[in-house]
Amino acid sequence: MLNWGIIGAGNISGAFAAGLKQTDSGDLVAVASRDAAKARAFAEQHGQTACPPKAYASYQALLADPAVQAVYIGLPHTEHLHWTVKALRAGKHVLCEKPLGLNHAEAMIAYDEAERAGRVLMEAFMYRCVPQTAKLLELLRAGTIGEVRHIQASFCYSSTPRAGSRTWEASLAGGGILDVGCYPVSMARLIAGVARNLPFAEPTELQAMGQLYQSASGPVDEWATATMRFPGNIVAQLSTAVRFEQEESLRIGGSKGALVVPKPWYGAGAEAGESRIELYVDEALAQTWTISTDRGLYAYEADVFAQAVQAGAVPHPAMSPADSLGNLAVMDRWRQAIGLSYPKEAEAAMQGRLSLAGLPIARRADALMTYGHVPGLEGKQVSRLIMGVDNQETLPHAAALFDDYIERGGNTFDTAWVYDFEGGHSEAILGQWLKARGIRDEIVLIAKGAHTPNCTPEGMRRELAESLERLQTDHADLYILHRDNPEVPVAEFVDALNEQRKLGRFQAFGGSNWSLERVMEANAYAASKGLQGFSLLNNQLSLARMQAPIWRGCVSAGDPASRHLLAEQGLALFAWSSQARGFFTYRAGPELRQDEELVRCWYSAANFERRARAQKLAAEKGVQAINIALAWVLGQQFPAFSLIGPRSIAETASSMRGLTVQLTPDEMAWLDLAEQGSPA
Incomplete structure (x- = not known):
């Protein structure tokens, strides 16, 4: 018998309670309403045994009852997420009346909570x-x-x-x-x-x-x-x-x-x-x-849920x-x-330091995030996994992802003037969220600009000003030139970047899709003039070598010579497409060719061998191949950080598991085919 508590004493809760009377899989042991008299009347009407259910005048009191194993939530839609999360955190299984949340973002939060709590959560479609x-x-x-x-x-x-x-x-x-x-x-x-x-x-x-x-x-x-x-x-x-x-x-x-x-x-x-x-x-x-x-149908629903609790799914x-x-x-x-x-x-996305569930946002005790230092950035460490801000269509969706990332220990956000091509939609959403949460000084904000065809010092100045306005702040922490323009002498870029740095617009800067030769030339000029040089490179790096540029003008740092030079120069690398866009997941395989970009950019015999080795090592370590691939990027001999672009909380959680993997030098070399034998 599953001991049930019901939150809410309305009509739908009454229908579910009546269904419980028809089944031998569960028993109603408690009911909660904010109206004490209503709770007592409900308990008297729907009690299944000689001992009537307890009647609570608060939902929290019911959740504190150790006798309650599962909770049915029959509240108005706007209350579903809050009390689902609180019930899961109280260790209860939850059957929440449909809809589980107001939107997809709220449902992501609810199911993430259920997975971490190890409890069954089901949306009640009887x-x-x-x-x-x-x-x-x-x-x-x-x-x-x-x-x-x-x-x-x-x-x-x-x-x-x-x-x-x-x-x-x-x-x-x-x-x-x-x-x-x-x-x-x-x-x-x-x-x-x-x-x-x-x-x-x-x-x-x-x-x-x-x-x-x-x-x-x-x-x-x-x-x-x-x-x-x-x-x-x-x-x-x-x-x-x-x-x-x-x-x-x-x-x-x-x-x-x-x-x-x-x-x-x-x-x-x-x-x-x-x-x-x-x-x-x-x-x-x-x-x-x-x-x-x-x-009746609610009895079947209660039985299915009880079976799910027994089976764990x-x-x-x-x-x-x-x-x-x-x-x-x-x-x-x-x-x-x-x-x-x-x-x-x-409103839920704008309520200060409260999540969409209406609960305080704080780093979790089990957060896995690790951090590194970027030369020139003082007073802040950079999370090794950096949240890419380029696909969040709505504020609730962004808030769900960003809040969760903060709770997992993340503190660094990467955005760009060109993302979305719709008037800076992504930057604007990040700016709204930062203002609402009031945590601008606690995070590392990366701004990028001067994308082709605006890759000039003047284009950089103009786009930076627009980005900061969208982001509702007067400064970024790091600034990255989104592309290089070989027709512009490096001295002009270095001078313009130092000018903006002295104005307080950012502390340190770097280049995305710049060749190492151009970066070294820029840093040599900066040193000769007593100016600050490039602190970081934002090029592609993954265990699978990029076979063709994803976009025109893209540059990879995947070859051994580039990685050696990065280590020698002490430059930080912010690696994009660090997990090879799904190459190490079920989406790729010699016979799977529906994704033309995946095939064009990553398919090669050598990469499939790397993938096979990652799968073998993952099986030995009890993780997924994509976690091994991420650990390889973070295990370089220079400060390496990975840009991630999760579309869901589940994808963020998957990326985080890469932080649990520590690879030995032999394993690193074996994965990259530098050694043909076993890493052991």
């Missing part, structure tokens, strides 16, 4: 747990309707706008998409995946329309529709509404017939009963499958972490397409 859904997937896998071509799904209900209602207040993330639109999205992704023998699939295209209602706190969606195209040319038409009724059904069109599920979300309902799936062929009903249940067809993350990412796209955002999404 329809995924019932026999009806299992039967539907069985029919699809058996080819009952041939190839899946079209999906039509809706979940709508009618309600009247009311101030303070969770459905009709933007401050509570109301509207249809998050509340019930998530069901059709999750079903379409599930079916499109099963059609290709995958757990789920992501849409390649999305178009949407909707109607917004202006509540006192902002807009919510009264209704919305979306058309999505999935791999295999599968098209889904989805609809959701909170202001009008529509038949709730699921229709799946195939090359040999169509399946219709009249009640896709509730099946037989909250009690034992029957539901059906219908097959239509040539526009006529050809067959009906009746699915009998011995308990969420089994299909329940929502896996990757499935939930993908679902929220699609809903982000749907809302963006109709111009819908919620006040809390902006």
